[in-house]
Amino acid sequence: MWKILKTRFQQGYRTSDFPNGPSGLPERFRGRPVVSSRPCAAGCSACAESCPTQAIAISADKRVRLDLGKCLFCTECVTACPDGVIAYSADHRLAANKRSDLILSGEEARLASALDEKTRRLFGRSLKLREVCAGSCNGCEAELTVLNNVVFDLSRFGIQFVASPRHADGLVVTGPVTEHMRAALRAAYDAMPTPKIVIAVGACAVSGGPFAGSPQAHDGADSTVPVDLYIPGCPPHPLTILDGMLRLLGRLESPKDPKSVSS
């Protein structure tokens, strides 16, 4: 017992200051990509050709559009572009309500907004989620599990993962929805009482990610269930997931507030 108390003292207080503290993310962390709104001077398509998931398109007026939902946050396009049109910022906020809000083309980020007033009254202070892995590599599960640890401490926001869809207000889906998990995902969704929400976590659940187009998978959660929140990333950082969930619940007010970050 004495040793347990001593170790407890040595371990100290580890919970992050999120959402009020400063960002503890390292220099090389790749957050929201910033796409220049000016037409590309180089006029090539090196960025689009380098992208492993075809997330980049170049319009007729030479403006670059990047689909955050397909993006794996690698460095291929940044390295390929001779003109510096695409760069990564340290901004961890990525989640959006609509799939189309994830297409970046220079304008300001369209971050997720809160649920309608009635649903928010129901879930705003107590949200129970059921996770269904539908073909994920387990990277997104790892980051969802981490939300329960002492650093991120999800339950202080009134959000909890529960064991049964019958106990859940919402479904968190990871993976591109494999053919073999499609029926189980649908069954879990149907088993939840209404009103209910669905959160797609990770590039696979948003767009199929690296498995897009595979005959064994269905290119994301919205192939099978209606999605209320898309959280991109491969996998998304735990803060990105937390930020998305809290925005959906209307717990983070201003989408422009840059200091809602912490380690």
Add this chain to the structure above:
Amino acid sequence: MSPTSRFRTLRNGGAVELAAIPVVAVEEFRASVLRAAKAGLRLCALFARPVEGGTGLCSVLADDARGFLYTLFSEPTRAFRSLASDLPQAHLFEREIAESSDIAVSEHPWLKPVRMGFPDAAVFFRESGDEVHEVAVGPIHAGIIEPGHFRFQCHGETVHHLEIQLGYQHRGVEALLAGGPDRRCVFVAESISGDTAVGHALAYCSNLESLAGARASLRGEALRAAALELERLSDHTGDLGAMSGDVGFLPVAAYFGRLRGEFLNMLMALCGNRFGRGLVRPGGAAFDLTNAMAEDFSARLARARTDLNAISGLLFESASVLGRFDETGVVSRQTARDLGLVGLAARASGLDLDVRRDHPHGFYRFRHIPVVKIDSGDVYARAMLRHLESLRSLDFLEELIADLPRGAARAACPAPRPGRFAVCLVEGWRGEICHVAETGDDGRFRSYKIVDPSFHNWPAVAMAMRGGEISDFPLCNKSFNLSYAGHDL
């Protein structure tokens, strides 16, 4: 005649001309594999490969004592007589061959789908009798974990038999890689199993290098080894935390959970991603470690060692934890050998196996890491092994980071040459990752075979439960912590 005389000899991470690999009639192929296995060689891979005029078989066996790999092809065939009754480690490979090719496997003791058929439709072994009952769990489980189906035959609390049916996570990984290399392949390799992104990327990139006749830069090799050990540390400490949680020792679960994050955050500092994605690339590493970062890492590793010792001390000195860990979920040494277990699960059952020592490749040729093994084969052995291996990885990393080779982190890696065959084994944190690549006349992958350590080790979870209590299942399962996605591909 030597038991390996029919085979072509290879070193780990090497490549040979396809034409140099003997092609024999299927009966001779069968007899050769059996003879080599009887002589103590271990089956790393056995799979169907497309050839001109049909489908042939390929086997890769390892001589762990001498550090050689042996490979052999069969002529195109439509039928194969199962080896499983004589060589149990072949059983899952043969089920895979039967469902994924046009080769019919005969005389297999339990021929059923591995991942291609709808898992729910599979047939299960059933026991009957007074008070015998069946428990079915999954595909969706209570926690935040991957899907799989577990069917227990129980008498009261006692488990007589467990059958594990996977396949729910099947994404078609090997089919996506065939025809490559293309710009997506390395990302698919990093997504085979999310907690082993570095390990699988390393096997994939090593194959690309050996197919091209290129070499990774020395500094790149060192950085890859550093990332692989950081991955091992994060997963080992994470598992120790999860096992603490499964026996209800919550403070220790919380401390380990936090400690795991320290290793993930070091990977993020190095390459911007907590799982090391984007770091391992053909020719070396895509990110370098600056001197300032190396100093910072040394300090962080020293703190992690202090924390690991303190937290593990609490876990392994607690009588109630030992009461749950000791003699729970035992896999005997004989069973481990018969099933061809690899990695941590094999070493916890007394098998002296480790790719890093037995088949050293990359930076492990220059810097060695002592192998730890424990004989008891129980949950305790698998937990203690994680602690001891973590300490060895910390030693390795501290020395490596203080003395990184100079030069560029990444060298050039041209396109693969046509008509070549490459094998790479990597000791991932779970065990042996095996990638086998073959290029056609156009230099593109004609086939790309992946064997995740979980593929070898899932049957051990079923064996560990025999005679145990069903309430010990979560703890047993966690003590292996196998990948569903890595198995299902």
